[in-house]
Amino acid sequence: MWVWLAVSFSALLHINAAYRGPQWQFYLFKPLTIVLLLATTLQFGHGDIYQQWIIAGLLCSVAGDIFLMLPKDKFVPGLTSFLLAHIVYSLAFWNELSGPIVWWLPALLMGAGIIVYLLLLPSLGRLALPVGVYIGVIIQMTWAAGEYWLTTRTGSGLAAFAGAMVFLVSDTLLALDRFRGRFRAATGSIMTTYYLAQSLLVVSVLLR
Template sequence: MWVWLAISFSALLHITAAYNGPKWQYYLFKPFTMVLLMVVAWQSGLDGFYHQAIFVGLILSVVGDILLMLPKDRFVQGLVSFLLAHIAYSLAFWSQFEGNIIWWLPALLFAGGIIVFLLFLPSLGSLILPVALYIAVIVQMAWAAGEFWLTVGSTASVLAFAGALVFMLSDTVLAMNRFRGPLTSATAVVMTSYYLAQALFVASLLA
């Protein structure tokens, strides 16, 4: 319980600093929140492939966080880091998949991904291919988590799928803020949903 309160408080310190400063608080607590989640994941044990892949995803996410918050824009590098994180998460979820693929789920998810891509397309410029690839990978990650949930139905699978959907929301708002114009509440929405998604992935290790 206490560690989750610490994680929530750390996330809150980062989000409030994004609006009101100071800068040191903003830079410190963004990765520190993820480090706390990594500690929880580590303490859950890293014996199985699922746990190991989730932990690798958390590490790659920290790298992406650092790249995206640097004063000089490292958007593409951050995108690559999070793309690799989503691949790690996907491998974790597919490793738990049992039974036959339920095809309506990817159809629904990829249709949503195409709509989001078309929404941002006029503003992407030279980033068309990287963004298209990123959308495809995160949708595939959500598909993997969804198949895990639909075929296994465990508490861990519910947490994993919920985390994947929240992650998609976070990235959609982030892209909207970058490509469709600044949103006043973007940082609060993006970071709250981002930390929630990562926390749900870690919670799936404990279920």
């Protein structure tokens, strides 16, 4: 209970600082929130390979957070860090399948991904290929999480799928804000969904 209050408080402090300052609070609590989730996973996980993959994804996410919040925004290194995070999360999910996969889920997710990519494409310029690859990887990660839930019907699988879906929403909001025009509620919406997504992935470890 207390650890989730700490995570929520840390996330709230970061989001508040994004709008009102101070700057040190913005820089401190963005990665600290994920570090708290990482510590929770290390302390309460069961030491299996699934936990190890989620830990690796959280570490990549901390690196991505740091790159994206630097005064001189390192977007490509940040994108690469989160790309690696989604890959290792995918490995965690695919490793848990215990039955035949379904094909309607990737079809739906791919259709949504293509629509988002086409909306972004006119503004992407030289980032068209990296962003396209990133969208493909996160769609695949969400598919993997969905298969984990559909083939196991466990609480862990449901938390993983919910986390992946919320991550998809968060990254879509981030892309729209960055490439289609900024909006005031962007930071609050992006970071709330981002922290919720990562928290759900940690819950998927704790429910095993």
